[in-house]
Amino acid sequence: MTPQARFAEISRNPLLSPKQKSGLLALEAEASIPYVAISAAVKQAMAQGAICDMFEGHAPFKPRYVLPDYAKYLKNGSEYLELAPAQDLDEALNALTIIYHHVPSVTNIPVYLGQLDDVLLPYCQGLDDDTIYRKLKLFWIMLDRTLPDAFMHVNIGPTDNIVCRTILRIDAELKQIAPNLTFMYDPAVTPDELLQIAASNICECSKPHIANYPIHASTFDQQGFGIVSCYNSLPLAGGANTLVRLNLKEVALQASSIGDFFTNVLPHYCQLTFELIDARATFLHQESNFFNSFLVQEGLIEESRFAPMFGIYGMAEAVNILQGTPDFNEDSLDKPSNHYGHNAAANELGHQISKALDAIVKSTPVKFGYNGRALLHSQGGMNTDRDVTPGVRIPYGTEPNPITHIQALAEHHQYYTSGISDILTIDETVKANPQAMMQLCKGALKLGFREFSANVATNDLVRVTGYMVKLSDIARYKEQGSRTNTTSLGADAAQNTNILARQPRVVAHELTPAHSK
Amino acid sequence: MGRVATVNNIINFSCVDGPGSRLVIFMQGCNFNCKNCHNPYTIDMCDSCGDCVASCPANALSLTHNAQGKPKVEWHSELCTQCDTCLSICPKQSSPKTRQYSVPQVLALIRKQVFFINGITVSGGEATLQLPFIIELFQAIKSSDDLSHLSCMIDSNGYLATNAWQQVMPYLDGAMIDLKSWQQQTHRYITNRDNHRVFASLKLLAEQDKLYEIRLLHIPGVSDFDSEIDAVAAYLKQLPASVRVKLNAFQQHGVTGEARLWESCTEQQMQTLAARLTERGVANLILPNVYL
Ligand code: SF4
Numbered sequence: 001m002t003p004q005a006r007f008a009e010i011s012r013n014p015l016l017s018p019k020q021k022s023g024l025l026a027l028e029a030e031a032s033i034p035y036v037a038i039s040a041a042v043k044q045a046m047a048q049g050a051i052c053d054m055f056e057g058h059a060p061f062k063p064r065y066v067l068p069d070y071a072k073y074l075k076n077g078s079e080y081l082e083l084a085p086a087q088d089l090d091e092a093l094n095a096l097t098i099i100y101h102h103v104p105s106v107t108n109i110p111v112y113l114g115q116l117d118d119v120l121l122p123y124c125q126g127l128d129d130d131t132i133y134r135k136l137k138l139f140w141i142m143l144d145r146t147l148p149d150a151f152m153h154v155n156i157g158p159t160d161n162i163v164c165r166t167i168l169r170i171d172a173e174l175k176q177i178a179p180n181l182t183f184m185y186d187p188a189v190t191p192d193e194l195l196q197i198a199a200s201n202i203c204e205c206s207k208p209h210i211a212n213y214p215i216h217a218s219t220f221d222q223q224g225f226g227i228v229s230c231y232n233s234l235p236l237a238g239g240a241n242t243l244v245r246l247n248l249k250e251v252a253l254q255a256s257s258i259g260d261f262f263t264n265v266l267p268h269y270c271q272l273t274f275e276l277i278d279a280r281a282t283f284l285h286q287e288s289n290f291f292n293s294f295l296v297q298e299g300l301i302e303e304s305r306f307a308p309m310f311g312i313y314g315m316a317e318a319v320n321i322l323q324g325t326p327d328f329n330e331d332s333l334d335k336p337s338n339h340y341g342h343n344a345a346a347n348e349l350g351h352q353i354s355k356a357l358d359a360i361v362k363s364t365p366v367k368f369g370y371n372g373r374a375l376l377h378s379q380g381g382m383n384t385d386r387d388v389t390p391g392v393r394i395p396y397g398t399e400p401n402p403i404t405h406i407q408a409l410a411e412h413h414q415y416y417t418s419g420i421s422d423i424l425t426i427d428e429t430v431k432a433n434p435q436a437m438m439q440l441c442k443g444a445l446k447l448g449f450r451e452f453s454a455n456v457a458t459n460d461l462v463r464v465t466g467y468m469v470k471l472s473d474i475a476r477y478k479e480q481g482s483r484t485n486t487t488s489l490g491a492d493a494a495q496n497t498n499i500l501a502r503q504p505r506v507v508a509h510e511l512t513p514a515h516s517k
Numbered sequence: 518m519g520r521v522a523t524v525n526n527i528i529n530f531s532c533v534d535g536p537g538s539r540l541v542i543f544m545q546g547c548n549f550n551c552k553n554c555h556n557p558y559t560i561d562m563c564d565s566c567g568d569c570v571a572s573c574p575a576n577a578l579s580l581t582h583n584a585q586g587k588p589k590v591e592w593h594s595e596l597c598t599q600c601d602t603c604l605s606i607c608p609k610q611s612s613p614k615t616r617q618y619s620v621p622q623v624l625a626l627i628r629k630q631v632f633f634i635n636g637i638t639v640s641g642g643e644a645t646l647q648l649p650f651i652i653e654l655f656q657a658i659k660s661s662d663d664l665s666h667l668s669c670m671i672d673s674n675g676y677l678a679t680n681a682w683q684q685v686m687p688y689l690d691g692a693m694i695d696l697k698s699w700q701q702q703t704h705r706y707i708t709n710r711d712n713h714r715v716f717a718s719l720k721l722l723a724e725q726d727k728l729y730e731i732r733l734l735h736i737p738g739v740s741d742f743d744s745e746i747d748a749v750a751a752y753l754k755q756l757p758a759s760v761r762v763k764l765n766a767f768q769q770h771g772v773t774g775e776a777r778l779w780e781s782c783t784e785q786q787m788q789t790l791a792a793r794l795t796e797r798g799v800a801n802l803i804l805p806n807v808y809l
């Protein structure tokens with residue numbers, strides 16, 4: 001198809017809103033800019049599907065993820081936006097609403113909306129609970145309707161405070177796709193009763209997801225961090241300049257043995273990944289003029305706090321290929337298995353791969369990084385992925401029971417400093433027993449999980465790869481289009497990958513009704 | 518010390534066998550013979566007759582003899598494909614797929630996932646047939662610093678004699694008891710036993726504040742909770758308010774014999790029963806969340 005024909009097709013699409021059309025047309029234009037200069041080897045690795053630039057565009061003129069220091073913004077006001085410092089909650093919410101439209105990201109919608117309890121608490125003094133509730137509820141509805149993207153992320157916790165509690169209450173009531181929500185948990189600070197509220201919310205609407213605050217906090221410096229988009233943890237007042245991901249399945253296919261994989265093939269492909277990272281980051285930092293933005297001038301972000309994310313996916317396939325384990329099929333589901341996720345040796349090989357990646361990423365300098373380095377990331381999948389599993393996850397539909405699932409993967413989590421998620425799908429029996437959800441969460445975090453995300457099987461609102469969609473929206477989109485940007489991604493993802501086959505599992509259910517007397 | 522239990526299965530995460538997340542041990546063997554049993558192969562103990570060995574398509578079963586020449590069926594779980602052919606062959610309503618666990622072995626299993634669970638539940642079969650093992654296990658849990666926070670629950674048909682309940686009481690946090698029918702004849706028809714001892718167990722556990730849940734299995738046209746609704750409601754109302762009244766809907770799946778002719782309980786029928794109990798002042802009703 002000629003570019004003109006593609007533009008014309010987008011402009012006539014019956015399912016897209018004018019705004020969505022503008023966005024897609026802009027992407028097409030970006031794709032016609034010549035690609036940043038890279039070697040033939042990198043080009044080839046990209047063509048074969050081993051390395052992927054996440055469709056960030058040929059010449060990145062904005063960082064992938066930006067995490068402005070919103071507290072500073074409210075405190076100082078903004079010369080560029082002609083705003084005085086916020087004096088009360090109304091002004092604070094109004095100022096946030098304004099700046100969100102000026103925070104770029106790969107999707108053009110801000111992926112980070114702030115650690116909202118810390119940011120807003122100073123403006124809630126003297127307000128009664130009901131007033132806070134009414135104002136935040138309107139704010140929440142505004143976010144979902146004007147910035148309808150499930151990658152957009154609010155952080156709350158680990159402290160117990162009125163804003164945190166009110167947001168949890170509103171989020172469970174409204175069950176919106178946006179914003180996405182992370183609750184930080186710190187066993188030394190967060191009361192159990194508050195964690196229980198968050199866990200009960202998961203039973204209601206598969207949100208929030210729960211971050212292991214002490215682990216994340218110790219990964220970054222005093223200035224702090226935020227969780228954005230789907231489970232990326234990044235420096236506050238900074239972000240990710242780019243994300244390049246390595247397909248471990250393709251890498252494993254190139255290796256003649258496990259030894260060859262570790263000594264030759266993996267290091268080689270990592271070098272190619274770093275080359276692409278540096279080429280993309282260099283354009284952004286040196287040619288795009290992004291860092292002249294008011295966000296930098298007013299001190300809301302700092303260029304030195306942007307890091308490239310070194311993403312990986314396809315761990316499950318890589319391990320099975322390296323061990324010569326045939327593909328999973330229906331027959332093998334209930335048998336003792338040699339597969340990744342089900343077998344100690346396979347899991348162990350996976351952990352070794354993560355450890356090797358960690359050593360490479362921690363010892364390889366990048367041109368524009370956080371302390372001069374990229375950050376390792378277990379990438380949560382894309383809607384175009386086929387026959388390859390996101391990050392280090394266990395393939396859809398083959399997951400063992402939740403505890404075995406967590407135990408198989410916990411070891412990986414220490415290495416993925418910029419985020420890793422495994423979504424646990426839990427049977428709906430947990431709805432009547434939110435205490436079980438909380439205990440599962442506590443166990444996972446205790447074992448070193450950086451993040452705990454769960455889907456309750458019958459929930460309409462589910463995580464697809466890492467963002468939320470409503471199942472009913474997927475069905476409806478087929479007929480009439482959707483207000484929400486991510487629903488079209490979700491609809492593709494559901495068709496291309498086995499996402500909806502992800503097994504709902506509570507072990508008791510395997511035996512039900514066999515053991516129900 | 519040194520007791521072992523015959524265990525049909527252990528699952529490490531259940532949301533439906535007591536409060537919170539639980540490890541559940543399903544013991545082999547039952548003293549009821551319920552027509553509606555969904556897993557009749559847990560009712561009797563295997564006597565190692567060997568009939569099932571040859572039928573196993575995966576060669577996962579073998580027959581060995583000890584020094585005295587006593588036969589013993591062995592199950593090699595790593596070869597088993599869970600085809601359940603052995604269960605259909607067994608003339609005794611038993612299963613060769615059981616395992617012996619000592620108390621230290623069970624404790625090791627619990628320790629492996631102690632962070633994920635709020636407690637353990639022994640179920641079955643009928644767990645209380647192996648009461649001495651349970652007492653030893655619960656005692657060990659309660660006296661270990663790293664495990665004593667776990668709650669210990671028993672899921673039972675309630676046939677255990679009251680003096681036996683007394684023995685486990687100091688270590689027991691709560692029990693889930695099935696009441697299979699209101700009237701004596703109906704109970705006898707369904708389970709082959711009378712229900713006096715079930716009521717005695719319920720009374721004792723309620724008095725000691727150890728009755729976590731009473732479970733009523735509604736089999737439309739067979740069980741009698743609907744025809745005896747006033748008496749049932751009056752009985753449930755005098756139980757402590759904290760007791761969960763769990764209504765289970767009979768499902769045909771997995772049953773054998775004449776129960777296959779019984780109708781499954783629909784969501785509608787369940788709602789009707791629940792509404793009639795509510796009208797009569799029964800609170801704390803828990804309804805099924807899935808109907809097959
Ligand atoms: S279920 Fe029974 S018959 Fe089937 S493989 Fe296992 S032991 Fe053999």
Ligand code: SF4
Binds near residue numbers: 563608
């Ligand atoms: S399981 Fe049944 S058939 Fe097999 S040895 Fe035991 S009693 Fe015999």
